[in-house]
Amino acid sequence: MKKHIPYLLQQDKVFQQIIDLYGEPHISTRPEGFDSLCKLIIEQQVSLASAKACYLKMESFLGKVSPQNILNASDEDLRNNAISKQKVVYLKELSKAILNGELQLETLSDKSEEQIKEELTSIKGIGHWTAEVYIIFCLQKEDVFPIGDIALQNTLKELFSVTTKEEMIFLSQKWKPNRSLATYFFWHYYLKKRNREPLIY
Incomplete structure (x- = not known):
């Protein structure tokens, strides 16, 4: 770039x-995939330093940040590990979409920016900001x-x-x-x- x-x-x-x-x-840059998208959700409307602390606490609790591990964790456990009530919902909705095949992150790089935004923003909790920053950082789209x-x-x-x-x-x-x-x-x-x-x- x-x-x-x-x-x-x-x-x-x-x-x-x-x-x-x-x-x-x-x-x-950030790698494509679930992990980066989770970070962006946690970064919504908070400072980056605060988001980093929240993510690392959740990661330490889960062992590995994966769709299955997030769905296996109770809402209360996630809230007790620095994730807000609203973002628990968003992370679980994203996890469900990944596991049921509704969202296939590995295919996004081959699609247009508009197609990518449409697919990402169809998931509750992913708005235009999250989608666009993912497209810049993870997919390295140039415009x-x-x-x-x-x-x-x-x-x-x-x-x-x-x-x-x-x-x-x-x-x-x-x-x-x-x-x-x-x-x-x-x-x-x-x-x-x-x-x-x-x-x-």
Whole structure:
């Protein structure tokens, strides 16, 4: 994906400004599959540090994070191991979909972004943000713009005279077909400005 940095530099001076301030962005990747999707569900609407702690506690309790182990665990056990009541429901719905063949994660990489989003968001608890971040991190699709991401929104408001999602989406058109890379730039800016590092676990 980094090979497209020169293209973005030609399209918008903001990317050179980010490089001048903080260097090139780190391109975070995660493996495809159930484990990564569970992490993204747990990361919904909480800090990444908090999500990491919750995931690791659940993993320690389960031994292995797998669909069968999550379904075998009682709701109470999962809640006692740092998973909220709502996210217990989401993780169990995902586990059921995997085990009954409703969702086949290994086939997603061959499908279009719209097809992938449709399949993922059909599962309770997986919205557009979770689906889009999975598509970027795990499937490495190159033109994804996760407009529901708060860090992305806040960064665009800081760097451009935009306030609404509609304005942000319109702005993003000039970064096509490399909006995933543009998003990595803005996440990089967001973290570095706040003296934070990408979270890896």
